Amino acid sequence: MPATEPGPFLIETDDLRFSVGGRRIFDGLSLRVARGTVTAIMGPSGTGKTTLLRLITGQIRPESGSLKVDGREVAKLDRAELFELRRHMGMLFQNSALLTGDSVFDNVAFPLREHTRLPERLIRTIVLSKLQTVGLRGAARLMPSELSGGMARRVALARAMVLDPELLLYDEPFSGLDPISMGMIMRLIRRNNDILGVTSILVSHDVEEVSQIADYCFVMSGGKVIGEGTPAELQAMDSPLIRQFMSGSADGPVPFHYPAAPYRDDLLGGGR
Amino acid sequence: MAAARSLSSAPLRAIRKLGAVALFLLTILQSAPYALRRPRLISAQVQNAGVLSLVIIMTSGFFVGMVVGLQGYDAFSRLRQEDLLGAAAALSLIKELGPVVTALLFAGRAGTALTAEIGLMRATDQLSAMEVMAIDPIGRIVAPRFLGGLIAVPFLTAIFNCVGILGAYFVGVQMMGVDNGAFWSQMQEYVSSEDIREGIIKSMVFGVAASLVAVFEGYTADRTAEGVGLATTRTVVITSVLVLVLDYMITSFLL
Ligand SMILES: Nc1ncnc2c1ncn2[C@@H]1O[C@H](COP(=O)(O)OP(=O)(O)OP(=O)(O)O)[C@@H](O)[C@H]1O
Numbered sequence: 001m002p003a004t005e006p007g008p009f010l011i012e013t014d015d016l017r018f019s020v021g022g023r024r025i026f027d028g029l030s031l032r033v034a035r036g037t038v039t040a041i042m043g044p045s046g047t048g049k050t051t052l053l054r055l056i057t058g059q060i061r062p063e064s065g066s067l068k069v070d071g072r073e074v075a076k077l078d079r080a081e082l083f084e085l086r087r088h089m090g091m092l093f094q095n096s097a098l099l100t101g102d103s104v105f106d107n108v109a110f111p112l113r114e115h116t117r118l119p120e121r122l123i124r125t126i127v128l129s130k131l132q133t134v135g136l137r138g139a140a141r142l143m144p145s146e147l148s149g150g151m152a153r154r155v156a157l158a159r160a161m162v163l164d165p166e167l168l169l170y171d172e173p174f175s176g177l178d179p180i181s182m183g184m185i186m187r188l189i190r191r192n193n194d195i196l197g198v199t200s201i202l203v204s205h206d207v208e209e210v211s212q213i214a215d216y217c218f219v220m221s222g223g224k225v226i227g228e229g230t231p232a233e234l235q236a237m238d239s240p241l242i243r244q245f246m247s248g249s250a251d252g253p254v255p256f257h258y259p260a261a262p263y264r265d266d267l268l269g270g271g272r
Numbered sequence: 273m274a275a276a277r278s279l280s281s282a283p284l285r286a287i288r289k290l291g292a293v294a295l296f297l298l299t300i301l302q303s304a305p306y307a308l309r310r311p312r313l314i315s316a317q318v319q320n321a322g323v324l325s326l327v328i329i330m331t332s333g334f335f336v337g338m339v340v341g342l343q344g345y346d347a348f349s350r351l352r353q354e355d356l357l358g359a360a361a362a363l364s365l366i367k368e369l370g371p372v373v374t375a376l377l378f379a380g381r382a383g384t385a386l387t388a389e390i391g392l393m394r395a396t397d398q399l400s401a402m403e404v405m406a407i408d409p410i411g412r413i414v415a416p417r418f419l420g421g422l423i424a425v426p427f428l429t430a431i432f433n434c435v436g437i438l439g440a441y442f443v444g445v446q447m448m449g450v451d452n453g454a455f456w457s458q459m460q461e462y463v464s465s466e467d468i469r470e471g472i473i474k475s476m477v478f479g480v481a482a483s484l485v486a487v488f489e490g491y492t493a494d495r496t497a498e499g500v501g502l503a504t505t506r507t508v509v510i511t512s513v514l515v516l517v518l519d520y521m522i523t524s525f526l527l
């Protein structure tokens with residue numbers, strides 16, 4: 001990424017506001033992701049973690065506030081600049097989002113074929129090595145419909161890494177994985193950082209796994225950051241919000257329920 | 273907000289949709305250079321749409337041709353003008369039945385498949401994934417399908433016409449005993465290049481309409497299984513009505 005002002009932070013948001021369908025998702029979100037770290041974004045389901053990744057990749061634009069990637073305001077980029085920025089990003093989608101018409105091999109090869117003029121022999125070498133790192137070299141000829149959810153996730157991870165991006169966004173990389181794949185993916189995320197110097201944003205609500213590999217964590221709720229720090233710092237915090245999230249109980253200041261009328265009113269038919 | 277709500281009555285909704293479709297066409301045309309630089313993407317889609325529709329086009333063409341043969345024979349034999357059957361069958365197929373029926377069959381077979389394919393790609397985030405990979409999904413996915421469809425339809429129409437004329441020949445000459453030489457010579461005599469041009473213009477316009485509706489409905493489908501299902505239905509309904517309306521407009525303009 002051609003840095004205009006190579007500060008220590010790759011991503012900075014300031015007072016970010018965003019609503020969808022009249023519901024405010026972000027209400028003054030401010031966070032900063034340092035270069036070369038694994039930064040976790042945690043928060044209950046529906047707080048807008050996926051939405052935040054969509055904002056970072058410029059698929060949607062904030063209502064107000066600032067969101068800078070590598071010092072550049074994403075909302076102000078034109079299409080060509082945005083595409084240029086995205087060529088340095090890789091994203092693992094929550095639902096894998098493999099191209100259903102292409103084989104596993106072609107899915108991983110897709111970004112290479114689109115963005116480089118490498119000879120097919122070299123593409124083959126790169127794709128097979130990426131598939132090898134996620135343990136699926138033997139599945140190269142399968143179609144996405146023949147994969148389990150966890151296998152599809154690993155293929156999508158290989159695809160996200162294939163251009164050796166500088167920023168990797170992982171949306172719920174652990175959900176639905178067996179313990180072996182989980183361990184493998186955790187090591188892979190860490191390795192991408194330690195060896196390749198990638199900056200990673202890890203969206204997850206698996207507190208335990210995140211605590212093992214993240215350098216820094218943000219906990220979001222109600223459209224704001226409610227706590228941040230290293231995993232150890234978060235564990236030690238005595239804010240009830242953070243305690244509740246880190247220990248995973250439904251009762252506490254973080255709402256587990258989508259906003260609703262009182263349950264009793266709804267049951268009695270007076271809720272709407 | 274009030275202005276938006278007042279636009280919700282049916283005719284205004286239709287106009288708004290027309291505007292959205294026109295904008296979508298512009299977007300596709302903007303992204304078309306990407307697809308044109310990769311002709312293999314387009315030819316794959318021509319083949320895809322063509323192969324999907326070929327059997328149904330040929331079968332229907334033959335039966336439509338046979339019906340035209342029967343009806344034409346019935347009418348002309350009352351006037352003792354059976355020899356004109358070849359010319360009449362060819363004209364009705366080339367100018368009307370070929371382009372219209374082909375477009376309707378194309379919408380039902382290939383158009384719905386396009387809508388469902390694009391709609392599902394959207395619903396499963398495949399198009400967003402492309403966006404994030406810095407690949408324009410309109411150029412990579414939508415434009416080749418649109419161009420493939422609009423190229424395939426005129427060819428399918430030509431095939432429909434040929435098979436249809438064979439069907440009329442089969443009924444008229446082989447079954448009803450119309451003179452073989454007269455059937456073909458009258459056809460040559462009366463079918464002018466203008467008639468053929470009218471048919472080609474229609475098939476090209478219908479090809480644009482059918483392909484555009486199919487990719488638009490797919491791209492704008494709700495991101496759910498139900499949304500994709502509804503979108504495929506809309507593809508058939510909208511294309512059918514549109515083709516018949518356009519048919520009237522082109523005919524009245526060209527005659
Ligand atoms: N297209 C949309 N239309 C309306 N509301 C939406 C849309 N997309 C997201 N939302 C709303 O935005 C909120 C945040 O969604 P998002 O997918 O970002 O949550 P999330 O934090 O990723 O949740 P999860 O952990 O379950 O993936 C949700 O409450 C959802 O209802």
Ligand SMILES: [Mg+2]
Nearest residue numbers: 049050051094
């Ligand atoms: Mg999510």
